[in-house]
Amino acid sequence: MMGLEPKSLAKLAEKYYPDVIGYGANCGIGASELIGTIICLANERINEDMLLIAKGNCGIPEFIEGKIAYTGTPELMAEYASLARAIGADIIGGCCGTKYEHIVAMRDALRNKRQSQIIDLDAITQSLGKMSAGNTALIDGYLNPNKKIKPSVKKKMRRRKKRPD
Numbered sequence: 458m459m460g461l462e463p464k465s466l467a468k469l470a471e472k473y474y475p476d477v478i479g480y481g482a483n484c485g486i487g488a489s490e491l492i493g494t495i496i497c498l499a500n501e502r503i504n505e506d507m508l509l510i511a512k513g514n515c516g517i518p519e520f521i522e523g524k525i526a527y528t529g530t531p532e533l534m535a536e537y538a539s540l541a542r543a544i545g546a547d548i549i550g551g552c553c554g555t556k557y558e559h560i561v562a563m564r565d566a567l568r569n570k571r572q573s574q575i576i577d578l579d580a581i582t583q584s585l586g587k588m589s590a591g592n593t594a595l596i597d598g599y600l601n602p603n604k605k606i607k608p609s610v611k612k613k614m615r616r617r618k619k620r621p622d
């Protein structure tokens with residue numbers, strides 16, 4: 458929504474490795490949109506040592522009785538967290554509207570849920586909500602002909618070398 462387009466962000470951040478060790482997206486208009494952005498970033502990542510960060514809003518913000526409220530349930534955020542990891546995110550959290558109960562559900566999902574090897578765009582929108590036409594178009598190039606998303610091959614977590622001063 459603000460900042461750089463995902464492709465531009467990835468390109469810029471990669472240029473400054475190892476001074477920059479990761480990049481990602483936060484906030485926005487719901488977990489589905491953020492997953493779309495993460496799909497793009499995961500596919501643009503060149504250096505597998507770069508950390509990919511996903512911090513989606515807890516659903517979609519709504520103005521109710523003079524206050525901003527978020528539509529995301531703990532179950533929705535758990536599904537979002539699982540998808541973010543399957544796509545290739547290394548650091549996963551929540552942004553606006555995320556509360557203790559959402560974090561608990563996300564933690565449990567990341568601990569317990571088996572990863573699907575293939576991610577279906579329809580499944581994303583069914584579980585997390587609609588994705589804008591702009592974002593769908595953005596990720597269209599990363600989908601295989603069956604409209605499935607191949608998650609990036611996960612690197613093994615390894616200790617980072619200490620950076621020179």
Ligand SMILES: [Zn+2]
Pocket residue numbers: 483484485514552553
């Ligand atoms: Zn936010």
